[in-house]
Each structure stands twice: as structure tokens, then as C-alpha cells.
Amino acid sequence: MTSAPAIGFEYSPSRWLGRALGLMSVLAAVAILLAALPFWLRFPLALLPLLAAAHAGLRFRQSSVRAAGWRRDGSWSLRLASGEDVPATLASFRATGELIWLRLRTQGRGNVVLLLAPDNADADIRRRLRMRLALPVQDEAAKPA
Secondary structure, three states: OOOOOOEEEEOOOOHHHHHHHHHHHHHHHHHHHHOOOOHHHHHHHHHHHHHHHHHHHHHHHOOOEEEEEEOOOOOEEEEEOOOOEEEEEEEEEEEEOOEEEEEEEEOOOEEEEEEEOOOOOOHHHHHHHHHHHHOOOOOHHHOOO
């Protein structure tokens, strides 16, 4: 079997995630406001999901990753906003419907989570990633020389 080709793509955070976080936090706030709680406790508690969603949305939008690449040999490379290329390894992934979540581990920067959705990655890139992620992981030592 021939090795899979390299895959590279520009990355910008998905707007869908922010919208979904906003909708879920508003629904949670409304549920708290309608709950049988003392009046003075409803409003401070209703602010918590809104603040948590705003914080999560800001962290996600401030991603320093501008591009990512998956080489033929299975290694990842991330291009940061500063222009620096950082090596990474795929820690985990999840492909559900049109969405692909990638969790990449980098040296010194911890984990980086990338969400690829229809609004920030074209269908061909997502299809190629899904196909390559479905391939079984091959041990480097077990590869024929």
C-alpha cells in the first residue's frame, strides 16, 4: 500500500462554535431564570453560563494556529501567527458528520484543539482528513525498510 499524501490547510476558528456556545448559554440562562429559585439568586446564577461561554469562545477565537500540515510520515506541523513552525503529534480526533475535531500535542505549548467545520475548511480537505484518519495506525518499527 502506498503511503497517504500530505495534507495541508489554512486554519481559522469556526464561527459555528461561537454561535452554538451562545445559543446553549442563553438556553441555560433562561432555564435558570425559570427555575424555582429565590429571586435574588436567579440573576447571578443566570450570568454564569453566559460568562463561561464568553470565556470559552474568546479562548477558541484567539488560537495562534494559522495553518496545519500532516506529512506523509504521519507527523504534524503547525504554523503559528508569529510565522514559527511547531511540530505536533495527533493526540486524538473525532469526526462526526461534517465536523472534525483534532487534538494535537506540541512540545512546550501543550494541547491545541482544531475544529474543522464547513465554514472554515472546504469539503475536500475534510474528506481527505476523514479518509486518512480512518486508516489504521502503523507502527514505525513494523514498516518494511
